[in-house]
Amino acid sequence: MQKRINLIPLEMAVPARAVKLARLLSKISIVGTILLIISTIYVILAIVIYSVEYKKVVTSIESKKIKIVSLEKSEQKLFLAKDRTEKIVQVINLASAHKEIDKFRAFSDQMTTNPDSSFTEVSINTKKTELSISSKNSNSLTEVLKLASSIPGYKNIVLSSFGFSPATGFLSNLIFNIN
């Protein structure tokens, strides 16, 4: 049987535990190196792939910007249309006397059935309508007041003055308040 003879001097010998530790560290280093290579490859690949994707998106953005520049006239039309429609709606919603004029016109048309009454003066604005009405007799005056009270859309109707003259008949002043 062969016998192992250790010729290394005792003072130069390395303890067994140190040898075990060194071998363990070497194995860990090998694994670590493999992991390092794999992770480096992964990082490089990831950077390359994402960079390519980023370039694609940037190219798409640039082509869309070129398309938008070519649609400049449409953009101006849209911008103007948005600006104007917003302001047009604001203006249309502003108070106007034309509805009051239409109401007065309808009232005036109905008054034609009452020949003994007539308007002497009419003042229409965005807040109220003021009528001066001359009526030859009390019946026609009553008809006028009945007609006036049936007009919709007024907060109140005020009889601001009322007079009588034997020559001209009744003279009444009505104020139709909108608000």
Add this chain to the structure above:
Amino acid sequence: MNNELKFIIKPVLLLTILIILFTAVFFIGVKKITTIKAQINDSKKMEAVLGQKVSILETIPNIILGDTTFLDIALPSRGAVLYGLNQVKSQAVLNGVIITNLKTGSVSPEKDAISKVNITFDVSGPSENLYTFLSSFSKLLPLMNVDRARISTIDSTVNANVTINVYTAELPKKIQSITENAEELTDDDIETIKTISNYTIPEFIEPKPFEGEAKPDPFN
């Protein structure tokens, strides 16, 4: 002890270097990847915005058809008074009423970027014609409305002193940048445009050259 240390120092150093390299690759790599991913996300958002803007702009020729002069004239930035005067005179001729004492006021602010100018005049004519004339202002361009009317009747002729407001608005001074999102026209906007397109715009007449005989030259 020295031999032990000398023996294990190489593997320890190698492992230490590996750990440092691994940490560097990990942190630098992850940071770079995170940065690129963030750039991609931001760019994709921008791409979506621009894509939407392109599709909105491509539909505009189908929504706003033909000549859009009426949009400019609805709230002109300049010349609103002249347009207003033109409309007053045209409608007076159309409705068979007589206009006198035509006066204009100065521009006064209304709200936001909208201003108004008032035009005052006396009008006389048959009552039906006069009321039709006064009602016509709600369907004319530029946008105008009757502010007040004082009406009196003498025999069968109705006389009125009328003040109308003509509205004007500054044009937008700054258009949005290419990368800003475009607001598409809502159904209400389209309805407003359709309504306004049916209003009457002022008549623009090209004056014809004089066809009569030229005056003799007094110096010749």
